[in-house]
Amino acid sequence: MGETAAASAALDTIPRLLARNARGMGGKPAYREKEFGIWQTWTWADTQAEVEALALGFLHMGAAPGDHIAIIGRNRPYLYWAMVAAQSVGAIPVPLYQDAVGEEIAYVLDHCGARFIVAADQEQVDKVIDVQAQLHGLDRLIYLDPRGMRKYDHGKLTPYADVQAAGRAKADALRGELQARLDAQTGADTCVMLYTSGTTGKPKGVVLSHANIIETSKNSSEFDRLRAEDEVLAYLPMAWVGDFIFSIGQAYWTGFCVNCPESPDTMMTDLREIGPSYYFAPPRIFETQLTNIMIRMEDAGRFKKRMFDHFMGLARRVGPAILDDKPVSGLDRLRYRLGEVLVYGPLKNALGFTRVRVGYTAGEAIGPEIFDFYRALGINLKQLYGQTEASVFITQQPDHEVRPDTVGVPSPGVEIRIAENGEVFYRSPGVFQSYYKNPESTASTKDAEGWVATGDAGFIEPDTGHLRIIDRAKDVGKMADGSLFAPKYVENKLKFFPNILEAVVFGNAKDYCTAFINIDLTAVGNWAERNNIAYASYQELSQHPQVLAQIKAHIEEVNGSVAGDDMLSGCQIRRFLVLHKELDADDGELTRTRKVRRRIIEEKYHDLLTALYDGSGQVTTETEVTYEDGRKGRIRATLNVLDAAVVPVGAQRMEAE
Amino acid sequence: MTELNHEPFVTADGRTIGPTVLEMRNITLRFGGVTAIKDISFDIREGEIRAIIGPNGAGKSSMLNIISGFYTPQEGEIWYKGAKRPPVKPYEVARQGIARTFQNIALFEGMTVLDNVMTGRLTHMHAGLLSQALWWGKAQREEIENREVVEKVIDFLEIQNIRKTPVGRLPYGLKKRVELARALAADPKILLLDEPMAGMNVEEKEDMCRFILDVNDEFGTTIVLIEHDMGVVMDISDRVVVMDYGRKIGDGPPDEVRRNQDVIDAYLGVPH
Numbered sequence A: 001m002g003e004t005a006a007a008s009a010a011l012d013t014i015p016r017l018l019a020r021n022a023r024g025m026g027g028k029p030a031y032r033e034k035e036f037g038i039w040q041t042w043t044w045a046d047t048q049a050e051v052e053a054l055a056l057g058f059l060h061m062g063a064a065p066g067d068h069i070a071i072i073g074r075n076r077p078y079l080y081w082a083m084v085a086a087q088s089v090g091a092i093p094v095p096l097y098q099d100a101v102g103e104e105i106a107y108v109l110d111h112c113g114a115r116f117i118v119a120a121d122q123e124q125v126d127k128v129i130d131v132q133a134q135l136h137g138l139d140r141l142i143y144l145d146p147r148g149m150r151k152y153d154h155g156k157l158t159p160y161a162d163v164q165a166a167g168r169a170k171a172d173a174l175r176g177e178l179q180a181r182l183d184a185q186t187g188a189d190t191c192v193m194l195y196t197s198g199t200t201g202k203p204k205g206v207v208l209s210h211a212n213i214i215e216t217s218k219n220s221s222e223f224d225r226l227r228a229e230d231e232v233l234a235y236l237p238m239a240w241v242g243d244f245i246f247s248i249g250q251a252y253w254t255g256f257c258v259n260c261p262e263s264p265d266t267m268m269t270d271l272r273e274i275g276p277s278y279y280f281a282p283p284r285i286f287e288t289q290l291t292n293i294m295i296r297m298e299d300a301g302r303f304k305k306r307m308f309d310h311f312m313g314l315a316r317r318v319g320p321a322i323l324d325d326k327p328v329s330g331l332d333r334l335r336y337r338l339g340e341v342l343v344y345g346p347l348k349n350a351l352g353f354t355r356v357r358v359g360y361t362a363g364e365a366i367g368p369e370i371f372d373f374y375r376a377l378g379i380n381l382k383q384l385y386g387q388t389e390a391s392v393f394i395t396q397q398p399d400h401e402v403r404p405d406t407v408g409v410p411s412p413g414v415e416i417r418i419a420e421n422g423e424v425f426y427r428s429p430g431v432f433q434s435y436y437k438n439p440e441s442t443a444s445t446k447d448a449e450g451w452v453a454t455g456d457a458g459f460i461e462p463d464t465g466h467l468r469i470i471d472r473a474k475d476v477g478k479m480a481d482g483s484l485f486a487p488k489y490v491e492n493k494l495k496f497f498p499n500i501l502e503a504v505v506f507g508n509a510k511d512y513c514t515a516f517i518n519i520d521l522t523a524v525g526n527w528a529e530r531n532n533i534a535y536a537s538y539q540e541l542s543q544h545p546q547v548l549a550q551i552k553a554h555i556e557e558v559n560g561s562v563a564g565d566d567m568l569s570g571c572q573i574r575r576f577l578v579l580h581k582e583l584d585a586d587d588g589e590l591t592r593t594r595k596v597r598r599r600i601i602e603e604k605y606h607d608l609l610t611a612l613y614d615g616s617g618q619v620t621t622e623t624e625v626t627y628e629d630g631r632k633g634r635i636r637a638t639l640n641v642l643d644a645a646v647v648p649v650g651a652q653r654m655e656a657e
Numbered sequence B: 001m002t003e004l005n006h007e008p009f010v011t012a013d014g015r016t017i018g019p020t021v022l023e024m025r026n027i028t029l030r031f032g033g034v035t036a037i038k039d040i041s042f043d044i045r046e047g048e049i050r051a052i053i054g055p056n057g058a059g060k061s062s063m064l065n066i067i068s069g070f071y072t073p074q075e076g077e078i079w080y081k082g083a084k085r086p087p088v089k090p091y092e093v094a095r096q097g098i099a100r101t102f103q104n105i106a107l108f109e110g111m112t113v114l115d116n117v118m119t120g121r122l123t124h125m126h127a128g129l130l131s132q133a134l135w136w137g138k139a140q141r142e143e144i145e146n147r148e149v150v151e152k153v154i155d156f157l158e159i160q161n162i163r164k165t166p167v168g169r170l171p172y173g174l175k176k177r178v179e180l181a182r183a184l185a186a187d188p189k190i191l192l193l194d195e196p197m198a199g200m201n202v203e204e205k206e207d208m209c210r211f212i213l214d215v216n217d218e219f220g221t222t223i224v225l226i227e228h229d230m231g232v233v234m235d236i237s238d239r240v241v242v243m244d245y246g247r248k249i250g251d252g253p254p255d256e257v258r259r260n261q262d263v264i265d266a267y268l269g270v271p272h
Helices: A005-010 A014-024 A044-060 A077-088 A102-112 A122-130 A160-169 A171-184 A210-223 A241-254 A264-274 A283-299 A302-323 A330-351 A368-376 A439-445 A487-495 A521-530 A538-542 A545-563 A598-604 A606-614 A651-656 B060-067 B090-095 B113-119 B129-134 B138-156 B172-185 B202-219 B230-236 B254-259 B261-268
Strands: A029-035 A038-043 A068-072 A092-096 A116-119 A140-143 A157-159 A190-196 A204-209 A231-233 A257-260 A278-280 A358-361 A381-387 A392-396 A415-418 A423-427 A452-460 A467-472 A500-506 A513-519 A573-578 A618-626 A632-643 B020-031 B034-045 B049-053 B075-080 B098-100 B190-194 B222-226 B239-244 B247-252
Touching: A014 A044, A014 A077, A014 A210, A014 A241, A029 A044, A029 A077, A029 A264, A038 A044, A044 A077, A044 A160, A044 A171, A068 A077, A068 A102, A068 A122, A077 A092, A077 A171, A077 A190, A077 A241, A077 A257, A092 A102, A102 A122, A102 A204, A116 A122, A122 A140, A140 A160, A157 A160, A160 A171, A190 A210, A190 A241, A204 A210, A210 A241, A210 A392, A231 A241, A231 A264, A231 A278, A241 A257, A241 A278, A241 A381, A241 A392, A264 A330, A283 A302, A283 A330, A283 A368, A283 A521, A302 A330, A302 A368, A368 A381, A415 A452, A439 A452, A467 A487, A487 A500, A487 A513, A487 A545, A500 A598, A513 A521, A513 A545, A513 A606, A521 A538, A545 A573, A545 A632, A573 A606, A598 A606, A606 A618, A606 A632, B020 B060, B034 B060, B034 B075, B034 B222, B034 B239, B034 B247, B049 B060, B049 B202, B049 B230, B060 B190, B060 B222, B090 B098, B098 B172, B113 B138, B113 B172, B129 B138, B138 B172, B138 B202, B172 B190, B172 B202, B202 B222, B202 B230, B230 B254, B239 B254, B239 B261, B247 B254, B247 B261, B254 B261
Parallel strands: A029 A257, A068 A092, A068 A116, A092 A190, A116 A140, A140 A157, A231 A257, A278 A358, A358 A381, A513 A573, B049 B222, B049 B239, B098 B190, B190 B222
Antiparallel strands: A029 A038, A190 A204, A381 A392, A415 A423, A423 A452, A452 A467, A500 A513, A573 A632, A618 A632, B020 B034, B020 B075, B239 B247
16 A cells, blocks of 8 residues: 555554545445345445444444444444444454354353444344343343344344434434544554454453554555455454454455355355455365365266366466466466366356455365365465464465465564474564453463464474474374374374365374264265265264275375374374264364364263274264254264274385385 | 124234234035035134144145135135125235245246246236337336345345255255245235145254244234144144134134144044
8 A cells, every 4th residue: 555654654543444445435345245136335435424323323322432342143244334333432342253152152242241232133132132141241232134023122122223323313412422532542452352262261352452453454465465456255254353354454454345245155156246356265165165066077077077177187287387487388388278268267257266366275274185276277375374363464375485285484574483392483563462351361372572372383494484384282292102193284184085074183192093083974975875875864874884984095095194204103093983973163072163172072072082992893972962053962873983004104115115 | 793803812922913804704615525624614813823734634725725716615705804705716816915835836946946936926017018028118117126025035035045046956945935935925915825844854844934933023924824743833823723524623822722622632533
């Protein structure tokens, strides 16, 4: 951005960025949302008017500086406005995960003492009402979609539109107060509080200041040359720091347009209609898309299938090189161009990736095949490494230096240090202020000089300066014989098989490693259908002998590859079982961002874990499951425990020859 | 008895429902020598959810077909909105604001969900053939207006993701929802649902219940439904008519009907 130093000094809060955008590019689209089948557009000027009306409404209800205003629902322009309106009156927006169950919501709402809650619809309102007794600070519950709520007791309920209407009606009386509060803000004030899902313990409220968000957004926007003409699709949870940075931080800094899908189920169609130029997705979305393409290609005619295979072979060979501006022969370039017309172009169009200039994936390791597939198509997909405490960015991959096995170089303004035990530390303008009401955790995470412990073990490659992450530092352990145990390393290799959704590897302080496997119902179900294999339930399919045999083959393949790594060859899996239910965030087994919670799984499936180590061939278990609406049930199952062949260390090299 | 009942009625859960809108008086329907319905009378009040239950062959669907004008009873009178209804054709009933869904799904399989739901607006389109063919003037205006109504229904029933999907490719539970959408698009005063939950799994049933309640709550639509699943019926309906072998054996709020000895006998059987 061509801001002078003096001008950018005044642009130190999100509401000030909004004012600048409304002034400088008031007619340009800021938000779109598909509703009733049509994309509705709000310009930056419209956005400012909507935010102001809501902010005045908040003032009218008595919102005071420092109040917490919780926001819960799927990505909608109205909810983004609610965050900025909260900031405008000096309150702190606290977005929550919309799929969180009642207890989780109750904890967070009570912890931050939310005075106001903006809920998207009846479902969210019901959740809040269920836990209302535990919420002491709650003044008013504001809801967006009035459907189904006419007969509710409106003692504490107010429709969103009414809050805005009240704000507009009292505008003359309240505008002075609003302006005074806006003027009083500085970059050091709190911009947002985001609860980290946390792989252990209760969620922690990460306090981020306006300066954290704006500095980070500025640096990262310049890094990838983001422009006001860019388009993003906002579909990832609003409670997640990434969405806050992309859909508020960077959007307000550069002025690009944030598009909200019509419903979660229409995401893929909406993606295609919008054709974003800047796109972010966790690895599982790329995996799912690739699985879907492959399933559809299996069903395609023979000619199409052959054409696809031929050109994808070519793309895998030369595509990434072309993307990285490396030398490629003229003939190959010509053939790649033909492929673009016949295969890559239409495929990218079907996926909604035609206009993607910068794409990122993060959160988990992505399989090299998956990563290369998208890059081969000419999509500039890169990896970044970050966390909530850093306002996302710690490292990211610059254009032309993209590899599946590293997470890139330190982002602009970020310093990295590797501790002696291998743990990665960083210091940056984005480093969080504190954990809310939790000084002990703040002190143990961030030291006096501002260095933050990531909890991840990794190292910097000497030649390239790229950071490589091995595993969570606390998950890295030792086997009984003293060799290194890094479960994530093996799990990632396993998860790269399309029919394995999730894997959990055990072995710390044990003689050998074992694993729980979750099959991917889409991939395995499709395979079963194709091969006329009947099954009545997930549970039955998971224990089918042929499925078990496939998984066993995958594990043995991974064992072979793990054996090739001198440091980690002890992590080969000797025994495994396929779980009878999908690991689920509703049961506390995964975090809301789908990271495995090891301790909880270990405790919950204690009986299964015992069976993996006591030599039994079968084990019967009963598991509690939580349904989406919070009710609980139990399922019983008998699982097979299987042995997998391991490659003796040392023999590996001979075999490879 | 010619006067309509204007007294408000308070249901078991404390809702007040309106005066009688449709009344069946001494209806008898015969197919040749078989008497499908024998001298049945009951009323439907504005804004209520009225269930008709009974074992197989009790005459429930026939009763719905009489209301929708598909069958004309040999005896009895139908009073609609305070006037006696002469024998009418189904399309005339539709124009009077009574829409229905079918027990066996009756959608156009090859058409998209959107087009299927649009057919529900047919009674609201009046443009001439020429205007339609040229898609100019009135036809264009009408199409846009009607599309708006349809999109609201699509949004209401949460089927945006299948808007452009041919109905033939949808699973059963969704087809049922599309049928409801089409009926709803007609903007009916009374909605007749013939076994809306038949063949559904528990989750689909819960969804459908939610939608039926929401339709009733949001648009104030009077709903008449036939259902086998007793749990569902007792949960969502305000009043229940029980039929057995073409006769009415019970009529009243769910709790009352549940205690009715004739109903228990009809459902559980009696020792002979």
